[in-house]
Amino acid sequence: MIVSVQKSVLSGEVNAPASKSYTHRAVFVSALGTRKAQLSNCLISDDTRSTMNACRLFGARFDETPDTICVSGFGNHPKTPDEVVDIGNSGTTLRFMTALSALCDGEIELTGDASIQKRPNVPLLSTLQKMGAAAYSKNDNGCAPLIVRGKMKPGKYSIDGGVSSQFVSALLLTCPLLDGPTELLIDGELKSKPYVDITVDVAQKAGVQIIEQGGANGNISYRIAGNQHYDLGDYTVPGDFSSVSYVLAAAALIPGSDVSVKNIFPSAQGDSAIIDILKEMGADIVWDKEKGVVRVVHSGKKLTGIVVDAGKTPDLVPTLAVLGAFSDGMMLIQNAEHVRFKETDRLAAMAAELSKMGADIIETKDGLIISGQNSRIKGAAVHGWDDHRIVMSLFVAGMIAGNTVIDTAESIRISYPSFFEDMKKIGARVEI
Incomplete structure (x- = not known):
């Protein structure tokens, strides 16, 4: 697809x-x-x-x-x-x-x-x-x-x-x-x-x-x-923080966005760390834990890159890479060598595809170094690597850069089959 x-x-x-x-x-x-x-x-x-x-x-x-x-x-x-x-x-x-x-x-x-x-x-x-x-x-x-x-x-x-x-x-x-x-x-x-x-x-x-x-x-x-x-x-079964990380990251990066995600209650999921990561980067994000609702409103300012230890949150790495590419300063993703043994080598995949879009990104043994202030992101034809998380993270980048084409997009069926439909509902301009 x-x-x-x-x-x-x-x-x-x-x-x-x-x-x-x-x-x-x-x-x-x-x-x-x-x-x-x-x-x-x-x-x-x-x-x-x-x-x-x-x-x-x-x-x-x-x-x-x-x-x-x-x-x-x-x-x-x-x-x-x-x-x-x-x-x-x-x-x-x-x-x-x-x-x-x-x-x-x-x-x-x-x-x-x-x-x-x-x-x-x-x-x-x-x-x-x-x-x-x-x-x-x-x-x-x-x-x-x-x-x-x-x-x-x-x-x-x-x-x-x-x-x-x-x-x-x-x-x-x-x-x-x-x-x-x-x-x-x-x-x-x-x-x-x-x-x-x-x-x-x-x-x-x-x-x-x-x-x-x-x-x-x-x-x-x-x-x-x-x-x-x-x-x-x-x-x-509770809601999935790994999957909603793409929605939250997109809303935090795209000027004029105002998005609420429902059915997000506290659980043992490590990827709930995405909320604190976005806060640390400067996003305007609020989590009502009792109601299970997370709201992100773009505040008009760019996010700032930070240092993230991904040892406990490997599935966030593709999302973090996109956040770094569109932020000011340096984004350093560390302790993520185990991400190389997922559906694909996600460190190599994100470095390769974001580079095609103009990101200043360096792949290390156990992570990524992304200089957001030096990145000149533009639309491109990118490869999804038959990996649901690569596809969805590149889709976030595409909503900001425009004119982006992603292959092997059917892989979203692995974890978030309704991803494109959900994104369309809140304003994504997508053709399948």
């Missing part, structure tokens, strides 16, 4: 889409449940469909209405799929199903699209091996297709926390079903920790206890009792 966007001024209200991260976990936890769960306000996207479809192969049943998803779980007894588990483009699904496969009898193969077959899984595979399962890459490169033969056993184990929090989340959600206690020690810094916090939040709402502990050397560990049972019951 090709999208063209012209200079736009934004005004009005938009509802935040449901959180992709919370939907993934609510669906998976419900599938692990012993009783029916009813999920409301779920994000139905390509990625979350991947989790639902994969859970079906392990024995879960889903009944959908326009407003809810009713899940009948397989409890502590997932069946062994009789076909290859194809998870499409969803890294979360791959990691969750890989850990789940280590609870099953028999051999399971998991794979995905070309992008998934480039994403690393070594920390999860090596930890599953230490736990007693056979888990390896079919092509011996740490990437899908993956082969798993259970079963993993409880005990005390360690895992590298520096590549992806999804490895940790996958184990935290499956270990409660083992027949004894498990302690999981995180080696080094746990990158994207707020996503693990979301995992723990959903598990606890389903009645499962996962206890976080701090170590003497600064490392953290998680203690998980065995023989637990999930029961999520009735659950409503």
